[in-house]
Amino acid sequence: MPVLLKNATFIDWQTLDFSNRNILAEKNKSEIRFVDDEFCETAGIQVLDCTGKLVTKSFGIGHHHVYSALSRGMGAPKKNPSGFLEILKYIWWTLDKCLNEKMIESSALVTAMECARAGSTFVIDHHASPFAVKGSLNIIAGAFEKVGVSHLLCYEISDRDKMQIAREGLEETEEYLKNHQGLVGLHASFTVGDSTLKAAVDLMKRYNSGIHIHVAEDIYDQEMCIRKYGKRVVKRLSQAGVLDSKKTILAHCLHLDDDEKEIIRTSGCRVVENCESNLNNNVGYFNGKNLGENIMLGTDGMHSDMLQSAKAAFFVGQRNDNINYKSSYQRFRNIHHYINENEFTGDGENNLVVLDYNPPTPVNKDNFLGHFLFGITSNHVNDVISNGKLIVRDRKILTVDEDEILNTSREQAILLWEKMAKAKVYK
Numbered sequence: 011m012p013v014l015l016k017n018a019t020f021i022d023w024q025t026l027d028f029s030n031r032n033i034l035a036e037k038n039k040s041e042i043r044f045v046d047d048e049f050c051e052t053a054g055i056q057v058l059d060c061t062g063k064l065v066t067k068s069f070g071i072g073h074h075h076v077y078s079a080l081s082r083g084m085g086a087p088k089k090n091p092s093g094f095l096e097i098l099k100y101i102w103w104t105l106d107k108c109l110n111e112k113m114i115e116s117s118a119l120v121t122a123m124e125c126a127r128a129g130s131t132f133v134i135d136h137h138a139s140p141f142a143v144k145g146s147l148n149i150i151a152g153a154f155e156k157v158g159v160s161h162l163l164c165y166e167i168s169d170r171d172k173m174q175i176a177r178e179g180l181e182e183t184e185e186y187l188k189n190h191q192g193l194v195g196l197h198a199s200f201t202v203g204d205s206t207l208k209a210a211v212d213l214m215k216r217y218n219s220g221i222h223i224h225v226a227e228d229i230y231d232q233e234m235c236i237r238k239y240g241k242r243v244v245k246r247l248s249q250a251g252v253l254d255s256k257k258t259i260l261a262h263c264l265h266l267d268d269d270e271k272e273i274i275r276t277s278g279c280r281v282v283e284n285c286e287s288n289l290n291n292n293v294g295y296f297n298g299k300n301l302g303e304n305i306m307l308g309t310d311g312m313h314s315d316m317l318q319s320a321k322a323a324f325f326v327g328q329r330n331d332n333i334n335y336k337s338s339y340q341r342f343r344n345i346h347h348y349i350n351e352n353e354f355t356g357d358g359e360n361n362l363v364v365l366d367y368n369p370p371t372p373v374n375k376d377n378f379l380g381h382f383l384f385g386i387t388s389n390h391v392n393d394v395i396s397n398g399k400l401i402v403r404d405r406k407i408l409t410v411d412e413d414e415i416l417n418t419s420r421e422q423a424i425l426l427w428e429k430m431a432k433a434k435v436y437k
């Protein structure tokens with residue numbers, strides 16, 4: 011059923027122009043229509059009274075990890091990790107090895123629900139489950155579609171669990187790309203040898219896709235690359251053809267030299283900043299200087315709240331980055347340009363968020379960015395329209411039974427934690 015947002019204060023996400031509108035959003039029509047008051051009485055239309063509310067384009071997440079959704083509240087590993095590599099080994103690589111299909115489905119459902127409730131209707135995910143590779147992307151896609159969240163998925167192929175699992179990652183990717191929009195995922199340069207790297211780039215070219223990979227998240231990635239290949243990470247990836255596609259996404263990009271920044275800047279590929287994850291892993295600080303305009307924002311699996319990510323990038327960036335009001339908003343919104351320019355589907359103008367934001371000071375085109383950074387939070391997300399369909403109303407998900415999904419995910423989390431406890435490195 012088409013959705014009519016009546017008497018809304020509409021904010022154009024690109025120009026930040028404010029106008030009072032009745033907005034009609036329809037399925038399969040990526041454009042929205044502005045209609046007059048008489049139209050509001052038309053039968054067969056779902057009407058939301060948006061008097062006093064702000065309506066704008068919904069949000070997207072540039073780099074996420076469904077696989078980490080059941081980690082919240084789990085116990086500590088047997089050894090307190092010292093450094094990034096041990097964080098991976100003792101926490102994330104222990105967790106993802108224990109994931110089975112049921113756990114992946116629960117992880118994807120709760121992630122999609124949290125994305126929707128925080129105003130995001132498009133998610134770019136980077137998935138790993140080394141002992142449940144086959145079919146994992148289909149499970150995630152199905153869960154996201156149940157909730158009503160659009161997606162661009164990939165499996166993070168890696169040699170870290172030996173070549174058989176790397177091959178399974180390549181096969182899963184190819185199977186998935188035959189029928190879906192997606193990317194070719196690679197974990198990171200330091201866990202991907204030359205033959206897997208070549209196979210992934212071949213796959214990318216064959217399916218006219220892009221690579222989605224972690225780049226220089228920690229200095230270890232660079233040290234290892236120089237030691238093993240005699241060159242820096244971006245040079246290695248670039249020579250292998252990773253940056254030949256404008257669909258390619260490079261997550262993190264913390265430890266780059268000027269040459270690498272230039273290669274990225276002139277490639278047209280996208281960089282994704284994940285500020286809170288970098289703080290949590292203590293790997294350094296992102297700085298967008300000399301990286302160009304193609305910076306997007308992600309959560310790296312920490313949470314699903316892009317308004318929070320934008321604030322973190324802005325505040326942490328005050329000391330470490332060349333970020334300001336305008337560029338923090340541009341980074342927050344760049345995902346839409348990435349999706350549109352690369353002709354991925356699911357992010358048309360019929361994706362909208364209704365914000366129940368009643369500010370203590372005037373809000374308008376000229377000062378909106380001040381409200382964006384210091385006022386508006388995901389608590390103000392009242393309703394969400396995804397591809398012309400109302401999926402959140404009055405902060406409740408309409409498409410699935412939230413309580414049932416959360417009950418199941420809590421059960422699955424316990425099973426996952428018990429399994430992890432039996433692993434050598436976990437409590």
Ligand SMILES: [Zn+2]
Nearest residue numbers: 136224261310
């Ligand atoms: Zn990541």
